[in-house]
Amino acid sequence: MLGLDRKDTILLLVVALMALLAPVLLNPFPVNSPLAQFNAGYPDLMQRFAIFGIFAIGFNILFGLTGYLSFGHAAFLGVGSYSAVWMFKLLGYNVIPAIILSIIVAGLFALLIGWISLRRSGIYFSILTLAFAEMSFRLAYSVLTPLTNGETGLQVYTDDPQILLGDGPHVPHLFGMMMRSSTTIHAGPWEFTLPVGYYVCAVLLLASFYLAIRIFRSPFGMMLRAIKSNQTRMNYTGLSPRPYTLAAFVISGMYAGLAGGLMASMDPLAGAERMQWTASGEVVLMTILGGAGTLIGPILGAGFIKYCENIFSKINEGVLHGWFGGLPDGVENALIWVAEHFVGSGWHLTLGLLFMLVVTFLPGGLVEGGQRIGRFAFRRRDRKASDAESDAAKQRNPAE
C-alpha cells in the first residue's frame, strides 16, 4: 500500500491506529481513581508526544542513517517557532501559512549551518552544530531582539497587522477549527478528551512518519547508510558524500522546523529557551533511547521521555507522603528523602539513570528491548522454528 511493502504498511497502520486512539489509550484510569495521575490523555501532553515524535523522526534521518550526531537541532525547532509566530503576527491565526513558513525557514537555516558544519565529521561536526545552536540562542536574547522579542518571548499583540485575520477566531485555528478546542466524551467513570490541536499534530506526525519510511527504503536512504558505514569506499566509488549528508541534514532540519511551527500553533508564543542545548540534547536522548536507525524507535523514545517527564515531575512530597504514609515515621522520612531526589524537579536524575541503563544493556534502545521480549516469548512457544527468526531479527538490529 502507498508504495510500502507489507511489513512497513503494517507498521504505518499500527502507528496510525495508536495516534487515532491515543486519547482513549492514554486515559486508562477513571477520573476519580487515585491512579488518575498516571493518565496521559490530556491535550497538552498528547500534543507534545506528537510534536516531539516529529522532531525525533527527523533527527533520526540524520543521525540514524548517516551517523552524523548533531547537537544543535533545537536551533531549527526554535527558528520554526519564531517563523510561525511571525506568520500569526503578520497574516493571521490560520496555522497553515505558519507551518509552511516554519518548515521553509528552518530548511534554509539548516542549509547554512549544515553547509559549514558538514566540512567536518565525528566530534568536530557535533561541536560545530552545538556552537551554532548556542550562538543562535545567545543572539536571540541580544542582537536579534527586534525579531525575537528577547526574554519576553515573541507573541502576538493586538496592534499587529494580521492582514488576513478577517473575522476568524483570535487564537490559532485551522480554517476556523480552533487548536485549543476539544470534545470530551464521558463513559461511566472515564473521561476522554479529543482535542483538535492534537489531531492536527497527529496527522502531520503520520505524514512525517510515512515520508521517513519512504526515505529509509529509497536509494537515497541506502546511500546514507552506506555513508555511515564507510566513507572511504564511498569516495572510491566516485561519490562525494557531502551533498547527500547535506540533503539529510536539511531534511531533518525541516522536520525540526515543522515541530517548532506546531509548538507555536498550539500555543502562539516562542521563546529562545527552545533553542538551548538542553533541548538539543533531549532529542538525541529520545532517538538513542528509542533506537537510533530504526523506524519506530524515535517515536517510542519521544513518547517514553515525555511521559516519564510528565509523571515524575508531577510527583511531589505530598504524593510521596501518601504512598509511604503507612510506614513507621523514621523509615517514611528516609524513603521520602531518597525518593524526592528522583521526582519533581529532580526528574532529570531519573532520566539520566534510565538512559544509562538503556545504553548499557540495550544498545539498540527500546526497539531492541521489544525484539528481545518478542524473541523470548516466541522461543517458549516454539523452540525449533525460532532460531531462523531470531537470526533475522539480529540482523535487523540497528548498527551500534
Added chain:
Amino acid sequence: MSILEVKDVNKRFGGLQALSHVNLSVAENSVHAIIGPNGAGKSTLLNCLVGKLIPDTGSVMFDGQSVLGRKPYEINQMGIARVFQTPEIFGDLTVIENVLIPCFAKRDGTYRMHAFEQVRRERALVEEAEHMLEDVNMQDKRDMHAASMSRGDKRRLEMAMCLVQQPRLLLLDEPTAGMARADTNNTIDLLKEIKQKRDITMCIIEHDMHVVFSLADRITVLAQGTPLVEDVPENIKGHPKVQEAYLGEAA
C-alpha cells in the same frame, strides 16, 4: 598505447624515502604486475595514483590527463577503480546493497537519488547487481550482512563493486593476501575471465608469484621505493636483481 604514465614520482614520509624516481607505464588492456618485498612502497604508489596521497614531485597521467590534485572521487569518475589491501566495503549493508550503491552511482559522480523511489522497484539496476554477484560467484550470499563474511568473500565483493562500475583501469592491492589456495585459484580464474570478457587494464600488486606469473603481461619489480627492472614474466623469473631483492628480504 599506454593508459597510465607515471613519471619521476617521489614521495617522502618524514625521513623515509618511500618512493624515489618511480617511472611506470601501463599499456592499455594489459595486466601489469608490481612486485617487491614488504615496505617496498607498492601501496604508497597506488595511493599516489588514486588521490589518497599526493607525490612530492613528478606526474601521473591517466589517459592523457593528470590525476594530481584531484579528489579520490574525481579520479574514480575518470575510470580508475581500486581494490584495497584490507577490503573497504559497506559493512552495515547487505551484499546486494553493496553492489547496488555503485550501480546507482553514475559515472559522472551523480547518484540516481530518487528519494521517493524504492530500491527493490528499480528492476534493471537490481538485475545488473545480481548478475555481477553471479559473475563473482556470490549469489548465495546475496542478503548476508557484508561485515559478517570471510576476508576472501569481502575482497571478492569489493572486486564486484569495482567491476560493476566498468572501470578502464582496475588497481588491485594484494587481491589474494590471506586467502586459502583454492580461493586464490578462484580469484585468478575470475580475473582471467574478466579480462577476457571486457576491455580493461589491470594493475596488480601481488606477493604470490603463482598469481603474478599466471596473470601478468608485464612485471615491474620495486624495491626500497625504486623500480629495479621492468620486463615480461619469462625474463623476470631468473633475473639476478629480483633474486637479490627477495633474498635480501628473507635474510
